[in-house]
Amino acid sequence: MIWLAETIATLVVMGGASRNFVRHLLFGEAITFRETYANVWKRLGGLVVASSLITVILGTLGIAIFYFGMTVGGLLILLIIYIFSFCPP
Numbered sequence: 305m306i307w308l309a310e311t312i313a314t315l316v317v318m319g320g321a322s323r324n325f326v327r328h329l330l331f332g333e334a335i336t337f338r339e340t341y342a343n344v345w346k347r348l349g350g351l352v353v354a355s356s357l358i359t360v361i362l363g364t365l366g367i368a369i370f371y372f373g374m375t376v377g378g379l380l381i382l383l384i385i386y387i388f389s390f391c392p393p
Contacts, residue, residue: 320344
């Protein structure tokens, strides 16, 4: 739960900072902590929802890829054991 909350909070702050950075690039405005957190508070709901969705999707894909890799690795080990079972000692 702590990892999930930390990831979502980090993405929310990064969302506010990215808006501040784009305004800096387009209009030459200064990048400040005050403006970054003002952007976060103005769009807190949308940023939390988007960050939560990204975290859940990436976590689900990561778990699926991990277990797929473990399955392939286990099958390769079983295949190697099977092949070596025919070799004389």
